[in-house]
Amino acid sequence: MKQVVMVLLLGVLSVQVMAQTDTTKSKKGTVIMKIGNMTIVKPNESAISKTDTLKIGEDTLKMGNMIIVGKGIAEGFSKLGKAIEGVDLKKIAETASDVLKKKKPKKVSTNWFVYDIGFAGYNDNTNYATSAAQAFVKPAGSVPASKGDFALKTSRVSNFNLWFFMQRVSIIESVLNLKYGLGIESNNYFFKTGITYVDDISVYTTRGGVNELSKNKLVANYLTVPVMLNINTNPMKGKRGFQFSAGVSGGYLSSARQKKKGPLGTDKTKSNFNLEQFKLSYVAELGLGPVKLYGSVASNPMHQYGLEQVPYTLGLRFSN
Numbered sequence: 001m002k003q004v005v006m007v008l009l010l011g012v013l014s015v016q017v018m019a020q021t022d023t024t025k026s027k028k029g030t031v032i033m034k035i036g037n038m039t040i041v042k043p044n045e046s047a048i049s050k051t052d053t054l055k056i057g058e059d060t061l062k063m064g065n066m067i068i069v070g071k072g073i074a075e076g077f078s079k080l081g082k083a084i085e086g087v088d089l090k091k092i093a094e095t096a097s098d099v100l101k102k103k104k105p106k107k108v109s110t111n112w113f114v115y116d117i118g119f120a121g122y123n124d125n126t127n128y129a130t131s132a133a134q135a136f137v138k139p140a141g142s143v144p145a146s147k148g149d150f151a152l153k154t155s156r157v158s159n160f161n162l163w164f165f166m167q168r169v170s171i172i173e174s175v176l177n178l179k180y181g182l183g184i185e186s187n188n189y190f191f192k193t194g195i196t197y198v199d200d201i202s203v204y205t206t207r208g209g210v211n212e213l214s215k216n217k218l219v220a221n222y223l224t225v226p227v228m229l230n231i232n233t234n235p236m237k238g239k240r241g242f243q244f245s246a247g248v249s250g251g252y253l254s255s256a257r258q259k260k261k262g263p264l265g266t267d268k269t270k271s272n273f274n275l276e277q278f279k280l281s282y283v284a285e286l287g288l289g290p291v292k293l294y295g296s297v298a299s300n301p302m303h304q305y306g307l308e309q310v311p312y313t314l315g316l317r318f319s320n
Helices: 002-011 073-083 089-103 131-135 235-240
Strands: 029-035 038-043 060-063 066-070 108-124 159-172 176-190 196-198 204-206 215-232 242-262 265-270 278-288 291-298 309-318
Touching: 108 176, 159 309, 176 242, 176 309, 196 242, 215 278, 278 309
Parallel strands: none
Antiparallel strands: 029 038, 038 066, 060 066, 108 159, 108 309, 159 176, 176 215, 196 204, 215 242, 242 265, 242 278, 278 291, 291 309
């Protein structure tokens, strides 16, 4: 009710009310309309001059070049002033602004510096019966190469992604959206064994003792662009609504290295080894609010030859 009264008051800010003793009658003019005890009069042009101010009574209201005469006008405005005392105009304006924002979800929204923490692994589909797979592990010994040579530690946090931005563009009423971004994926593969990559003309690996190294990992970093279709079940809640996204990502191998730590210290070898330069993955995310569950599965193996290991990631995504 107070909001309504405020609007009425703002609408008559330009109105001039003359609350004084009725010493003269209104000058002659043309009566336009009578409503009950209220009369609307348009004064003659001769009644108004630059030096002559039209004198009106306490129950007279002047609006531009129109005069309204009626009993109780001054009293009504007095009551109106008392009704809006204590109204917090700033709070009302902020509330109205919030309502308008909720009614009109943004067509384009951007999250800056989104980051992921999770696990990176691979599905080893290598046929170790082939000569190519056996030749990738040298020297050939009495024990043939197998999946055990490339077994991973699954208890380590091994996937770290930093997205410089994630942007969402409305396609249909902010329910169906296009979502895309740009960032760096870092996949760390912690080996249980002492397997070592040798950066030769043809890259190969050598075996090492299981207990010789306290840390042995292969790191692959990709500059990645994900493109997804996003479904927001409740656009009115903005980023707090339930959302699901699915699509693909294209990654470019920006750097790779193997890091080993043992009794003799730490050794780092920077090389792309025989990793594929490009990675195409299927990606998805599911969440409610700023924390989401994400996952990805590559469409191709990460090595150019020797091994058929298809990488995947799974973890939590944090955004503002």
